[in-house]
Amino acid sequence: xKIKIGQEKLFNLLSRSQSVLERKSTRPILEHILLDAEDxxxxxxxxxxxxxxxxxxxxxxxxxxxxxLNGRKIYExxxxxxxxxxxxxxxxxxxxxxxxxxxxxxxxxTLADExxxxxxxxxxxxxxxxxxxxxxxxxxLFASSNDETRIYLCGVFFQEFxxxxxxxxxxxxxxxxxxxxxxxxxxxxxLSMFADGIIVPKKGVSELKSLLSDVSEDFEIACDEGKIFAxxxxxxxxxxxxxxxxxxxxxxxxxxxxxxxxxxxxSFKNALRRVSxxxxxxxxxxxxxxxxxxxxxxxxxxxxxxxxxxxxxDYAGEGLKAAxxxxxxxxxxxxxxxxxxRLEVKDPLSPAIFIGRxxxxxxxxxxxxxxxx
Amino acid sequence: xKIKIGQEKLFNLLSRSQSVLERKSTRPILEHILLDAEDxxxxxxxxxxxxxxxxxxxxxxxxxxxxxLNGRKIYExxxxxxxxxxxxxxxxxxxxxxxxxxxxxxxxxTLADExxxxxxxxxxxxxxxxxxxxxxxxxxLFASSNDETRIYLCGVFFQEFxxxxxxxxxxxxxxxxxxxxxxxxxxxxxLSMFADGIIVPKKGVSELKSLLSDVSEDFEIACDEGKIFAxxxxxxxxxxxxxxxxxxxxxxxxxxxxxxxxxxxxSFKNALRRVSxxxxxxxxxxxxxxxxxxxxxxxxxxxxxxxxxxxxxDYAGEGLKAAxxxxxxxxxxxxxxxxxxRLEVKDPLSPAIFIGRxxxxxxxxxxxxxxxx
Numbered sequence: 001x002k003i004k005i006g007q008e009k010l011f012n013l014l015s016r017s018q019s020v021l022e023r024k025s026t027r028p029i030l031e032h033i034l035l036d037a038e039d040x041x042x043x044x045x046x047x048x049x050x051x052x053x054x055x056x057x058x059x060x061x062x063x064x065x066x067x068x069l070n071g072r073k074i075y076e077x078x079x080x081x082x083x084x085x086x087x088x089x090x091x092x093x094x095x096x097x098x099x100x101x102x103x104x105x106x107x108x109x110t111l112a113d114e115x116x117x118x119x120x121x122x123x124x125x126x127x128x129x130x131x132x133x134x135x136x137x138x139x140x141l142f143a144s145s146n147d148e149t150r151i152y153l154c155g156v157f158f159q160e161f162x163x164x165x166x167x168x169x170x171x172x173x174x175x176x177x178x179x180x181x182x183x184x185x186x187x188x189x190x191l192s193m194f195a196d197g198i199i200v201p202k203k204g205v206s207e208l209k210s211l212l213s214d215v216s217e218d219f220e221i222a223c224d225e226g227k228i229f230a231x232x233x234x235x236x237x238x239x240x241x242x243x244x245x246x247x248x249x250x251x252x253x254x255x256x257x258x259x260x261x262x263x264x265x266x267s268f269k270n271a272l273r274r275v276s277x278x279x280x281x282x283x284x285x286x287x288x289x290x291x292x293x294x295x296x297x298x299x300x301x302x303x304x305x306x307x308x309x310x311x312x313x314d315y316a317g318e319g320l321k322a323a324x325x326x327x328x329x330x331x332x333x334x335x336x337x338x339x340x341x342r343l344e345v346k347d348p349l350s351p352a353i354f355i356g357r358x359x360x361x362x363x364x365x366x367x368x369x370x371x372x373x
Numbered sequence: 374x375k376i377k378i379g380q381e382k383l384f385n386l387l388s389r390s391q392s393v394l395e396r397k398s399t400r401p402i403l404e405h406i407l408l409d410a411e412d413x414x415x416x417x418x419x420x421x422x423x424x425x426x427x428x429x430x431x432x433x434x435x436x437x438x439x440x441x442l443n444g445r446k447i448y449e450x451x452x453x454x455x456x457x458x459x460x461x462x463x464x465x466x467x468x469x470x471x472x473x474x475x476x477x478x479x480x481x482x483t484l485a486d487e488x489x490x491x492x493x494x495x496x497x498x499x500x501x502x503x504x505x506x507x508x509x510x511x512x513x514l515f516a517s518s519n520d521e522t523r524i525y526l527c528g529v530f531f532q533e534f535x536x537x538x539x540x541x542x543x544x545x546x547x548x549x550x551x552x553x554x555x556x557x558x559x560x561x562x563x564l565s566m567f568a569d570g571i572i573v574p575k576k577g578v579s580e581l582k583s584l585l586s587d588v589s590e591d592f593e594i595a596c597d598e599g600k601i602f603a604x605x606x607x608x609x610x611x612x613x614x615x616x617x618x619x620x621x622x623x624x625x626x627x628x629x630x631x632x633x634x635x636x637x638x639x640s641f642k643n644a645l646r647r648v649s650x651x652x653x654x655x656x657x658x659x660x661x662x663x664x665x666x667x668x669x670x671x672x673x674x675x676x677x678x679x680x681x682x683x684x685x686x687d688y689a690g691e692g693l694k695a696a697x698x699x700x701x702x703x704x705x706x707x708x709x710x711x712x713x714x715r716l717e718v719k720d721p722l723s724p725a726i727f728i729g730r731x732x733x734x735x736x737x738x739x740x741x742x743x744x745x746x
Contacts, residue, residue: 073650073677080647103647107678274453274476277446304446305480 001037001065001090014075017046020053021071033071034115037061045118052118056234066112119238125220130212139183142331145176152244159197185361193223204239260344262314269333271309276326278307286326322348323370332365374410374438374463387448390419393426394444406444407488410434418491425491429607439485492611498593503585512556515704518549525617532570558734566596577612633717635687642706644682649699651680659699695721696743705738
């Protein structure tokens with residue numbers, strides 16, 4: 001392999017690969033990236049065996065060929081190189097020479113056939129709007145679990161279905177057992193691929209989100225053989241789905257009455273930030289109390305002190321009182337884009353629902369309350 | 374104590390105190406700050422018993438008095454308060470109420486007389502230019518040691534003396550045994566206080582540097598009873614000096630010949646940054662070789678790879694070769710403000726000297742080379 005490529009172009013490819021790479025893997029090859037020079041193109045691949053990314057860019061290929069090398073090191077090197085053309089050449093024993101006009105680096109490479117194979121995209125890819133996808137993913141991802149003993153909770157559940165009027169809808173759900181977040185909207189056209197429901201693992205969802213975050217138009221998507229594929233320009237991301245059944249979340253969803261407390265998000269967020277400074281460092285418990293049009297948040301941490309703040313809300317029901325993990329409430333407020341959110345609480349021990357309506361997208365988040373002593 | 378004070382004003386005082394406070398001290402009172410309301414003034418004090426800071430600001434004092442409370446907590450609270458007046462009031466059992474228009478906090482306080490006493494400034498303070506002081510301190514502080522078993526190296530040595538023409542000079546020196554940094558310049562007037570030489574501990578020097586960093590005019594300085602004092606406006610910093618003899622650094626200073634390699638700082642810095650990516654992660658060793666007007670830097674890390682870069686320099690002497698810790702060289706290049714620096718090396722095992730001349734300030738840094746295998 002012998003190629004010449006602009007520093008910025010190569011840096012962008014390497015930079016995007018970094019989050020896919022394994023850190024300190026027991027298999028060093030998973031810390032490698034594959035460089036594969038074909039006719040007029042360089043292909044850069046990274047994989048942790050579950051999430052894989054393949055990127056392509058045109059470049060000046062003198063000798064075709066492929067090699068894999070430490071993905072972190074080549075990234076650090078290219079990052080510090082001046083904005084000029086960089087030459088990459090494979091020498092004896094797979095050593096790779098990386099050179100600019102002044103600097104020369106040698107890195108030990110590995111034969112390309114030791115690198116894991118990267119899944120190919122299926123032939124049929126469907127179009128989907130990237131910014132709507134990112135918006136839906138952002139509103140659910142935070143509620144997924146990190147507990148790998150319950151692997152079916154460590155991702156976001158995607159499902160499409162027909163509503164009572166026969167319209168195609170898509171729904172995303174994530175839960176860690178203490179809270180649940182769900183977002184739902186009409187689909188422009190039937191995709192079918194989510195009809196049975198799939199669970200996309202957390203790391204994969206994050207990669208999808210960052211890949212699509214600066215895409216304003218459509219991207220291409222497909223599901224095939226236990227994988228989800230997303231394609232933007234010359235970048236293909238493939239993610240192995242979690243092979244498990246998503247729990248029946250419908251049975252934990254409280255009934256929505258349509259009433260509840262209308263809370264202005266900004267003052268709720270600011271008050272929570274202040275009051276939670278003195279909440280318990282383990283439980284982050286904050287008591288929320290509503291009486292008429294006033295909502296009071298309180299924290300009490302015997303060794304450190306206590307705090308309270310009252311904000312104006314819009315409420316016509318009976319007095320309410322419940323305790324929540326302040327971090328869970330903040331996570332919800334971070335992703336709401338509307339000015340207000342509606343809170344429905346049946347009683348202090350029943351799950352509370354936060355409901356938002358944004359554009360055509362219905363958002364709800366259920367939080368289990370904490371016991372008030 | 375009962376006062377009213379603007380959020381921004383109080384936040385600035387608390388923010389500046391944070392770096393003085395002890396973190397996780399065995400004596401919780403050293404994590405506290407003292408609030409002392411006198412006639413129309415609030416005094417905020419923090420100390421770790423070696424470095425103390427006292428700040429004063431006018432405010433609306435309804436009831437005079439003093440209390441100490443957790444310095445980190447009150448900082449976090451005031452930081453999140455809206456930009457409006459904040460009330461502070463001491464209640465029963467030294468509990469303190471902090472309230473804005475909407476939020477109320479209660480923090481447990483401690484009687485003011487349990488707070489350590491803060492040294493008073495001596496009567497006679499002399500004037501010194503703040504930006505020159507900061508410049509001198511920046512060029513030396515990095516070379517001081519963190520090894521508390523050699524406490525006499527854990528600070529910056531200040532000394533004044535008369536040069537051969539009888540002019541008053543001030544010199545700052547710091548060394549960790551592997552490298553030494555020294556800066557020297559004429560004084561506007563005799564201070565006398567540094568005549569015998571003093572060692573200001575590292576944390577104290579950092580505090581001085583950050584206190585003076587945005588002061589463009591003179592500040593006031595004094596030495597008294599084993600302490601150094603610095604006063605800017607209504608802020609007084611006092612630092613207990615290290616009570617030890619500074620080593621005789623003159624005997625390690627190589628003879629300066631006036632010849633050597635003239636190196637452009639920017640290309641030196643950029644090349645070092647690149648080449649050191651592949652230097653040994655423990656020793657950070659980079660080999661520097663000069664032949665004619667070319668200087669080559671090389672690193673070689675058998676498991677990771679090797680790198681080399683050549684830059685143009687100005688040199689008329691014989692070929693040179695020596696190995697250095699790249700981080701030590703970077704530390705020097707970070708504080709030089711001139712376009713070039715001069716390197717003098719007698720042989721690969723003798724200390725190398727980097728010499729700069731900036732304004733009226735002479736700067737030199739000595740680095741022990743590493744053995745080349």
